[in-house]
Amino acid sequence: MTATVGSDRIERIRHALTDALAPVALDIRDDSHRHAGHPGARDGRGHFHVRIVSPVFAGQGAVARHRAIYAALGALMQTDIHALAIDARTPEEV
Numbered sequence: 001m002t003a004t005v006g007s008d009r010i011e012r013i014r015h016a017l018t019d020a021l022a023p024v025a026l027d028i029r030d031d032s033h034r035h036a037g038h039p040g041a042r043d044g045r046g047h048f049h050v051r052i053v054s055p056v057f058a059g060q061g062a063v064a065r066h067r068a069i070y071a072a073l074g075a076l077m078q079t080d081i082h083a084l085a086i087d088a089r090t091p092e093e094v
Contacts, residue, residue, distance in 0.1 A: 006030045009046055009080045013073065017052060020072030024091055025053040031085075045082035057090045 010028050017026060032046040050069065057065045065088040070077060077084075 006032065006046065009076075010048075012076060012080060013048065013050070016072050016074065016076060017050070017069065021052065021054045021056050021068065023052045023054040025051070025094070027051040043082070045080055047083040047085075048081055049085040049087075051087040053089050053091055053094055055091055057088055058092075062088070 010030060013028050014026060017023060027050070029049040030046055031049055034047065052069065056068065060068070066086055069084075069086055069088060073081065073084075
């Protein structure tokens with residue numbers, strides 16, 4: 001995967017999460033290079049780590065937060081993302 005492909009994916013992920021969850025902090029890391037040759041990565045989708053801080057998560061447990069992130073990413077989970085590590089917090093939890 002070229003740097004351009006990875007950065008394009010990161011920007012699509014950033015856009016989707018920003019639109020849906022209005023984060024006050026958002027860090028996205030492409031870890032795809034760490035999974036080269038992994039059977040699940042053969043289809044070209046990437047491995048990413050997301051650290052997101054959003055007031056939207058107030059009152060939600062971890063499962064609800066993850067569901068909100070997956071819903072925000074929508075089709076990207078089928079086209080661009082193979083694996084996603086998530087650290088989701090409220091501003092008060094930072």
